Amino acid sequence: MKANNSLGLIFFPAFDWAISPAHPEREERLLYTQDQLFEEGVEDIEGINFFNPSVARPADVQRVHFAYPDVDSIVSESHYIAAGGVMRALDAVMSKETDKAFAMVRPPGHHAQRVTYGDRGFCIINIEAVGLEYIRQKHPDLRVAIIDTDCHHGDGTQDIYWNDPDTLFISFHQDGRTLYPGTGDMSELGGPGAYGYNLNIPLPPNTGDEGFLHVLDNVVLPVLDDYKPDLIINSAGQDNHYTDPLTNMNFSAQGYALLNEKLNPDVAVLEGGYSIEGALPYVNLGIVLAMAGLDYSAVREPDYHEAKWRQSQRVTRQVEEISRQVLKNWENRKKLAEEEFRGLRKVTLPRQVYYDTAGIMETQRQEFTICGDCPGVNVIHSVNDRGASLIGVQIPRQACPSCQREGYRLFEEAAKAGVKRRFLQDRSNDQYFAS
Amino acid sequence: MILAIDMGGTHIDSVLVRQGELVKFVKHEVQRNDLFGSIWHCLQDLLQDQDKNEISRIHLSTTVCTNAIVEGKVSKVGVILQSGPGINWDFGNLGDNLHFLSGSTDHRGVVAEDFDPDDLEAIKKSFQQNAVESLAIISKFSPRNPETEKEIMSFFADAYSEITLGHSLSGKLNYPRRMQTAYLNAAVANTFRTFARNMLTALKQENITAPIYILKADGGTVDLGSALKRPVETILSGPAASYTGISALFPAENEDAVLLDIGGTTTDIFILADGIPLFEPVGIEIDHRKTLVRAVYSVSIGLGGDSYIRADEGEIRIGPERRGPAVAYGGEVLTPTDALVYLGLMSGKYPQKAEMAIASFASELNMDTEACAAQIVTQFSESILRKIDDILERVNKNPVYTIKELLHGQQITPRSIKVIGGPAQALAGALYEASGLEVTFPKNYEIANAVGAALAKPTTEISLYANTERRILSIPELDIYESIDRSFNQAEAENIALRAVERAGAAMGLSADQLDSEITESSSFNMVRGFMGRERNIRVRAQIRPGLLYDFQPTRERGKDESE
Ligand SMILES: [Zn+2]
Numbered sequence: 001m002k003a004n005n006s007l008g009l010i011f012f013p014a015f016d017w018a019i020s021p022a023h024p025e026r027e028e029r030l031l032y033t034q035d036q037l038f039e040e041g042v043e044d045i046e047g048i049n050f051f052n053p054s055v056a057r058p059a060d061v062q063r064v065h066f067a068y069p070d071v072d073s074i075v076s077e078s079h080y081i082a083a084g085g086v087m088r089a090l091d092a093v094m095s096k097e098t099d100k101a102f103a104m105v106r107p108p109g110h111h112a113q114r115v116t117y118g119d120r121g122f123c124i125i126n127i128e129a130v131g132l133e134y135i136r137q138k139h140p141d142l143r144v145a146i147i148d149t150d151c152h153h154g155d156g157t158q159d160i161y162w163n164d165p166d167t168l169f170i171s172f173h174q175d176g177r178t179l180y181p182g183t184g185d186m187s188e189l190g191g192p193g194a195y196g197y198n199l200n201i202p203l204p205p206n207t208g209d210e211g212f213l214h215v216l217d218n219v220v221l222p223v224l225d226d227y228k229p230d231l232i233i234n235s236a237g238q239d240n241h242y243t244d245p246l247t248n249m250n251f252s253a254q255g256y257a258l259l260n261e262k263l264n265p266d267v268a269v270l271e272g273g274y275s276i277e278g279a280l281p282y283v284n285l286g287i288v289l290a291m292a293g294l295d296y297s298a299v300r301e302p303d304y305h306e307a308k309w310r311q312s313q314r315v316t317r318q319v320e321e322i323s324r325q326v327l328k329n330w331e332n333r334k335k336l337a338e339e340e341f342r343g344l345r346k347v348t349l350p351r352q353v354y355y356d357t358a359g360i361m362e363t364q365r366q367e368f369t370i371c372g373d374c375p376g377v378n379v380i381h382s383v384n385d386r387g388a389s390l391i392g393v394q395i396p397r398q399a400c401p402s403c404q405r406e407g408y409r410l411f412e413e414a415a416k417a418g419v420k421r422r423f424l425q426d427r428s429n430d431q432y433f434a435s
Numbered sequence: 436m437i438l439a440i441d442m443g444g445t446h447i448d449s450v451l452v453r454q455g456e457l458v459k460f461v462k463h464e465v466q467r468n469d470l471f472g473s474i475w476h477c478l479q480d481l482l483q484d485q486d487k488n489e490i491s492r493i494h495l496s497t498t499v500c501t502n503a504i505v506e507g508k509v510s511k512v513g514v515i516l517q518s519g520p521g522i523n524w525d526f527g528n529l530g531d532n533l534h535f536l537s538g539s540t541d542h543r544g545v546v547a548e549d550f551d552p553d554d555l556e557a558i559k560k561s562f563q564q565n566a567v568e569s570l571a572i573i574s575k576f577s578p579r580n581p582e583t584e585k586e587i588m589s590f591f592a593d594a595y596s597e598i599t600l601g602h603s604l605s606g607k608l609n610y611p612r613r614m615q616t617a618y619l620n621a622a623v624a625n626t627f628r629t630f631a632r633n634m635l636t637a638l639k640q641e642n643i644t645a646p647i648y649i650l651k652a653d654g655g656t657v658d659l660g661s662a663l664k665r666p667v668e669t670i671l672s673g674p675a676a677s678y679t680g681i682s683a684l685f686p687a688e689n690e691d692a693v694l695l696d697i698g699g700t701t702t703d704i705f706i707l708a709d710g711i712p713l714f715e716p717v718g719i720e721i722d723h724r725k726t727l728v729r730a731v732y733s734v735s736i737g738l739g740g741d742s743y744i745r746a747d748e749g750e751i752r753i754g755p756e757r758r759g760p761a762v763a764y765g766g767e768v769l770t771p772t773d774a775l776v777y778l779g780l781m782s783g784k785y786p787q788k789a790e791m792a793i794a795s796f797a798s799e800l801n802m803d804t805e806a807c808a809a810q811i812v813t814q815f816s817e818s819i820l821r822k823i824d825d826i827l828e829r830v831n832k833n834p835v836y837t838i839k840e841l842l843h844g845q846q847i848t849p850r851s852i853k854v855i856g857g858p859a860q861a862l863a864g865a866l867y868e869a870s871g872l873e874v875t876f877p878k879n880y881e882i883a884n885a886v887g888a889a890l891a892k893p894t895t896e897i898s899l900y901a902n903t904e905r906r907i908l909s910i911p912e913l914d915i916y917e918s919i920d921r922s923f924n925q926a927e928a929e930n931i932a933l934r935a936v937e938r939a940g941a942a943m944g945l946s947a948d949q950l951d952s953e954i955t956e957s958s959s960f961n962m963v964r965g966f967m968g969r970e971r972n973i974r975v976r977a978q979i980r981p982g983l984l985y986d987f988q989p990t991r992e993r994g995k996d997e998s999e
């Protein structure tokens with residue numbers, strides 16, 4: 001058997017690491033996936049190759065995060081390796097070592113935001129973003145689309161790419177009014193430098209295969225056709241599965257495989273998904289086959305009955321309505337941005353962020369400078385209920401010379417603000433400062 | 436005294452070894468159409484002046500199964516597969532008598548759906564109409580739960596005596612390989628049985644009653660009784676015999692090293708990590724079929740002492756073809772051996788002819804004769820070393836699954852190269868030049884394969900799986916399926932695995948001090964299921980360490996007149 005697309009599998013189950021012994025993010029999580037992949041003989045398919053992950057360095061994390069108090073204090077080996085898995089996947093694809101790559105790594109990352117004090121939704125650092133910003137150092141002009149198919153809103157990835165027009169972020173997830181982390185409304189469209197490049201598709205509970213594929217066909221694919229990214233990354237969380245213990249959706253292994261065939265991502269990254277016996281073995285296998293361009297028609301959960309998990313007409317109508325609205329937002333993004341930001345020189349975004357795993361409450365204010373020549377400098381002021389405080393200044397990759405100067409000035413100015421830590425992320429020169 | 440016979444493609448070697456000391460060595464040519472006769476003549480030659488009562492065991496490295504598979508001279512196999520959901524593999528090379536059963540078992544070993552027993556009647560009729568000779572029955576995830584395979588077998592037991600069940604061959608999870616391995620096992624079962632019967636009859640006529648052991652591709656041996664059940668394990672034991680032979684001829688050292696066997700047409704490369712050979716990650720490949728048969732990892736490259744040398748656009752090209760022997764040994768075309776003979780590194784029958792061949796080749800390339808010969812030798816050594824580098828790069832990238840292995844895993848960095856074969860001594864200098872590593876070679880390399888066959892130890896590997904939630908324990912290789920209680924833990928599992936592998940070793944004739952059992956992999960996973968508390972999923976692999984029955988002491992010169 002030969003893969004139609006060569007596929008690099010960065011399969012790293014981290015069999016010797018858990019958040020804690022009974023935590024869903026424990027050693028056992030990918031054990032049954034490994035059993036299934038081995039028993040199916042995936043390693044013997046010509047064109048599918050197993051790669052070990054790279055190991056991210058603190059500098060790779062600094063490129064994305066304001067880590068408090070510093071990277072090494074909160075990031076463990078397992079996180080460096082999970083992010084390194086994504087780096088390896090992107091390296092393999094960009095160097096044409098393989099057509100596509102799937103980083104089946106743990107722990108996940110899509111809840112980790114720019115400021116990180118610790119663990120949120122099992123994530124400490126955003127592994128997709130660390131990987132992507134790493135590969136952008138080698139390929140600076142990449143236009144990238146991240147499609148987050150995890151059941152939870154990818155609020156971390158949204159925060160990181162909020163103001164970056166070269167990174168289109170689309171998340172579909174169970175409606176935030178019914179599930180952690182609560183965000184992900186359609187109205188969250190992005191910062192002034194990238195308004196409309198952040199698309200949320202909140203779906204009603206009990207959405208089934210039909211609904212997910214409707215969103216794909218009627219929103220995601222048309223938007224991608226329009227945006228024309230150089231690279232598509234699928235944040236492939238598997239908790240939309242009908243057996244997932246933490247969520248209420250009805251997606252199947254067949255559905256996930258079909259979605260990946262149609263989406264045709266260059267790189268997929270495992271995110272959440274904690275039905276480790278009933279879903280992951282089959283969903284992962286389905287995604288592997290779909291990405292490799294192989295027949296997945298016989299992949300199915302032993303207990304799957306299509307009729308049982310079919311969505312209701314009511315759900316169908318809701319999904320159709322949401323899809324129409326999101327597509328309209330995309331098509332009208334320029335006009336909407338003009339209305340939203342007309343006459344403004346700066347946009348301020350106050351937020352509260354709760355770290356469920358670490359039990360930390362953060363209060364922050366993000367300030368986005370509006371610049372006609374680039375996405376503009378932005379600053380985060382953050383304090384948390386443990387007494388931490390920081391100011392983080394970001395100079396975007398695409399920054400114009402005056403915004404570059406402005407960034408350094410703001411970093412100097414922050415010294416007088418009396419915060420415990422201040423950070424400067426100069427992505428335009430790949431330089432990072434903290435004090 | 437151990438009697439060993441090593442059957443290669445062209446030669447058959449036999450030796451007598453007493454407590455690690457070589458007693459006698461005999462080499463014959465193989466008559467390909469009469470393998471049994473070839474063995475027999477060689478044996479008679481070996482034993483004509485020996486006391487047969489002294490023979491305590493017979494070790495046989497045989498190509499009967501390998502040849503049967505490669506030449507397609509196999510039994511007609513009826514194959515029954517229960518694939519269930521998953522990848523649609525191509526089953527094209529499993530013959531015409533292939534049937535699929537409904538139903539499936541999942542990764543936990545839970546039967547998700549039963550097969551339809553009514554289908555079996557029709558399958559049996561079809562097998563009988565088509566004169567099927569042996570059966571292979573394979574179900575996905577059968578090592579986790581063999582019941583389906585066993586139930587199907589019981590339906591056919593009255594009609595067939597040669598039935599291979601997938602789970603009995605290996606505890607490793609890989610359904611397509613299990614399918615191919617079971618098919619091959621069933622395909623060669625009759626061939627091997629006939630061979631074994633002839634062998635036993637002939638030995639009996641000679642009043643030799645010592646137990647017979649067959650060499651396997653993992654460098655170990657297996658007793659004849661087990662080999663009759665799993666004849667597929669006897670395939671491709673040639674490279675393993677040569678590996679064992681090389682390791683017998685060199686003092687044991689616990690270091691990373693490269694072993695080379697430089698033959699006429701090819702060079703075989705083996706890699707040692709801490710003195711232990713690398714194995715094929717899953718199993719060996721034969722006849723374009725990937726199997727679960729455990730094998731010493733060896734890579735064969737088309738470069739040998741007799742490789743054909745010619746010029747190609749002003750460049751020297753060596754191999755991979757062989758066009759007869761070296762000029763120095765009466766051949767027609769230039770070979771690396773001729774270059775070595777010309778440079779005085781090796782002796783030849785016709786050194787002048789070798790010199791003439793090199794000189795004319797050198798003038799073709801406008802080169803000085805000596806420079807040309809040196810260039811050939813350098814190129815030859817460098818090609819071998821490049822291949823070694825490729826292999827090391829690949830094996831050092833083998834997938835790992837724990838943080839400890841990824842961050843602190845040992846990379847293999849060879850400290851020495853150990854070489855056998857005709858040009859070994861002559862090439863040692865060039866290999867050293869090219870690698871900077873210590874290069875050593877033994878005397879009497881000709882005896883390596885037969886000595887390897889004689890000293891190889893019975894080996895076996897088992898996989899234990901235990902799940903306290905389902906309260907099951909299994910060791911598929913020994914057909915052990917038992918229930919455990921909820922308190923069962925990793926230490927108990929390791930203990931059971933060691934005792935089980937030791938029992939298997941003892942059954943194959945190993946004494947207590949030869950067992951050398953070890954745990955090769957062991958893990959225990961917390962299973963958290965609702966509020967029911969913690970359960971454990973335990974996986975342990977244990978083996979009888981491959982190795983030598985005795986240290987080899989080449990104190991006697993080989994020769995027919997040296998017997999006692
Ligand atoms: Zn999730």
Ligand SMILES: [Zn+2]
Pocket residue numbers: 371372373374375376377399400401402403
């Ligand atoms: Zn600017």
